[in-house]
Amino acid sequence: MLSRRVVIGLLGLGALSLGACARPVPLQGENTSSAEAGASASASAQASTSAAPAAVPAATTTSTAAPAAAGARWADAVRLERWDEAEAELDALPEAERQRPEMKYVRGRVALERGDFPRVVELLTGLDKELPLLADDILRRRAEAAVEAGPFAEAAAFFGKSRTPADLGRAALALEKDGQLAPARAILDRALALAAKSRKKTDDAPLRATRARIAEAQGSLPLAIADLRWLAVEAAGLPEGEAAVASLGRLKQSLAPKDQLARALGLIRSGHADQAIPVLDELEKKKALPLLDVLHARAEAKLKARDYPGAEKAFRLLSTLPGPRKVEAMYLAATALARSGQVDEAIKRWLDLSSKYKKNSWAERALYQAARHLLLRGRYDEAAPLYTRYLALFPKGMYREDAPYEQALAQLSAGQAKTAQKTLARLAKAAKKADEAQKLHELEGLAAFRAGHRDEAVRIWTDVARAFPLSFAALAARSRLAAAGAPLPPLIEPGAARPANPLDLELPDPARLLVSLGLDAEAEGRLVPFEREASARFAGREAEALCGMYGKLMHARRRYRVGVAHVGLPTLLRAPGEADRWAWECLYPRPYLDEVRKLEAEHEVPRGLVHSLMRQESAFDQEALSPVFAVGLLQLMPKTAEKAAAEVGMSFEPTRLKSPHVNLRLGSYYIGKLLKTFQKNPVLAVAAYNAGPKAVGNWTRPGVDAEADLWVARIPYDETRNYVARVLGNLARYQWMEGGDAAVQPLPLEMPGDVEVPADAY
Secondary structure, eight states: OGGGOSOTTOOOHHHHHTSSSOOOOOOTTOOTTOOOOOSOBOSOOOOOSSOOOOOOOOOGGGOOOOTTTTTOHHHHHHHTTOHHHHHHHHHTSOHHHHTSHHHHHHHHHHHHHHTOHHHHHHHHTTHHHHOGGGHHHHHHHHHHHHHHHSOHHHHHHHHHTOOSHHHHHHHHHHHHHTTOHHHHHHHHHHHHHHHHHSSOOTTHHHHHHHHHHHHHHHTOHHHHHHHHHHHHHHTTTSHHHHHHHHHHHHTTOOOOHHHHHHHHHHHHHTTOHHHHHHHHHHHHHHTOSOHHHHHHHHHHHHHHTTOHHHHHHHHHHHHTSOSTTHHHHHHHHHHHHHHTTOHHHHHHHHHHHHHHHTTOHHHHHHHHHHHHHHHHTTOHHHHHHHHHHHHHHOTTSTTTTHHHHHHHHHHHHTTOHHHHHHHHHHHHHHOSSHHHHHHHHHHHHHHHHHTTOHHHHHHHHHHHHHHSTTBHHHHHHHHHHHHTTOOOOOSSEEOOOOOOOOOOOOOOHHHHHHHHTTOHHHHHHHHGGGHHHHHHHTTTOHHHHHHHHHTTSSOOHHHHHHHHHHOOGGGGGEEOOTTTHHHHHHHSOOTTHHHHHHHHHHTTOOTTHHHHHHHHHHTTOTTOBOTTOOBTTTTBOHHHHHHHHHHHTOOOOGGGTTSHHHHHHHHHHHHHHHHHHTTTOHHHHHHHHHHOHHHHHHHOOTTSOOOHHHHHHTOSOHHHHHHHHHHHHHHHHHHHHHHSGGGSOOOOOOOOSOOOOOTTOO
């Protein structure tokens, strides 16, 4: 969904080398100036007329199975975080095996995830002596369980030594349960003081919620009420914030009007705009705040809650009232109208506004949106001159970089191909990112073709296809060459034929043990301190050694980061041989492969697409959490996940969304659902995964000039446009890795124009 578009930890090859995202935190020994390659090889590719380079089998250094757990069903269940299944499998083992120290540890870990805290304490007590290799983790996990089930004093003593706010909060919670309220409150005061010095504010809400509860129990109502009021405003939308509102009601306390308004705005920002509306309705009745502030907040809430008719009405009312935000309200009323499907009327209003208010910043936005929506609706002859007008009126405007590009697209589809070609060539030359330049050159080739210069178009497309093989631009160029009846260059040039010389890699003891127990994510953390040692041992092949070491895990986050940091762009510009296959697998890992393949087959998803999404959404980080609460490997929004769970007959627990099993199952179902909605077209389905199916439905109209490369080029959100190219590029490279040239699906230029998006699509 577009609302979650702050993509967490992309760390993608293209995101780095081609400038789409920030670099990851440097690794130990990382050369931060190393070249990175283009993250997204393109979605589909024309089959080459030349001999296809053979796909090279995976290198032995990156495909080793988990040591002791190969074939163990309980370990597979642990790895995918299917905790109930893992417990059943472990309980079915012979008693002697279950009592082995490492088995007691994994049973304790499973019990902890299932919330069986007394059992955790029982299994882990004294185990640190039997299993010293994991003693630090055993002591911590036992203390976590003891916070819930006791012994509370021991838990408080363990966490009370920490200097992190979260751990001090655990110590206070244990003391509270032990009846030691005064020490608990003192620790919370210390924790909140530490939290105030930190840039991270995520600890404040649970700390204040605990302190409010303790203060009330102590009879310190002023402090309790102060914390509850803080939570109601600053934690609006979080469980602690909503619980605080209920507690204030129980204590017959209320928020001041200005705090109610702040709470409503917090609810809007946190994605709970529907909950803000009744708060604002009450504020309007009280008449204690400036009416315009309340009305504007309510109109914004309706817009964010997707009540577009209500938002249009609210903003239109505001536009009739005097005040500094009158023109803004006119603009937003038209925006709400456009989102409700009345685009032609919205365009008319934007044009009226831009004519009436000329140089106003909202008039600038209005003129640009009018031009953009004319472009999206296929009214190219009207859009092109509006862009000219915009650039003349606002030469230094906020859309000065987007307007020439979109104007060229309008001209390209309005029969002004020669003019469009000049603009696209100029933009490509000035592009700062190599992938953007290639996409512009591909469109330049289309403009040349439509201007009647076939030979020039073929030359441009051939150059693009060769420059960044398996990129979206390259594969679009190949599809254009095929449509023009021109020869196709090789899909990707073969690399040097060098035999593999596998490294003799072994995991260090803590990591090897954890992998054997199915705890690959924890093993990954244990490997980080060994990176420098591994690099020194395999000097000259450091990156290969690190990729091979992390390749022994099912978890792929760190492996991918190693690849991003150490594998250069030239490696991806040629087909890998036996000696450098590891580099591709490091940059395009396939975690949970068996599970993913099963789910792709079940939901009729092209093989490789789930990993392609995973790479772009979370950089293979199952803990990834975006600012708008998209979760896990496939970055599912909780509301989307809840609806998907209902449709597959699966119970929904928001706390389990980070589980690979849950996240992959729901995400695979959802992309499969989108593929069905959009007639199996991967371009539209991937765009919908990012921006939402209704938005994509609005961009897909019968009769417009909308072949695949043009359709992607006209996506109105920069981020979605780049996202589609990268995900489909990932897919092409995953396909090539599995089956060589023959496995890479061509990019279909023809797009369905008769798509019907259901009213209840999500």
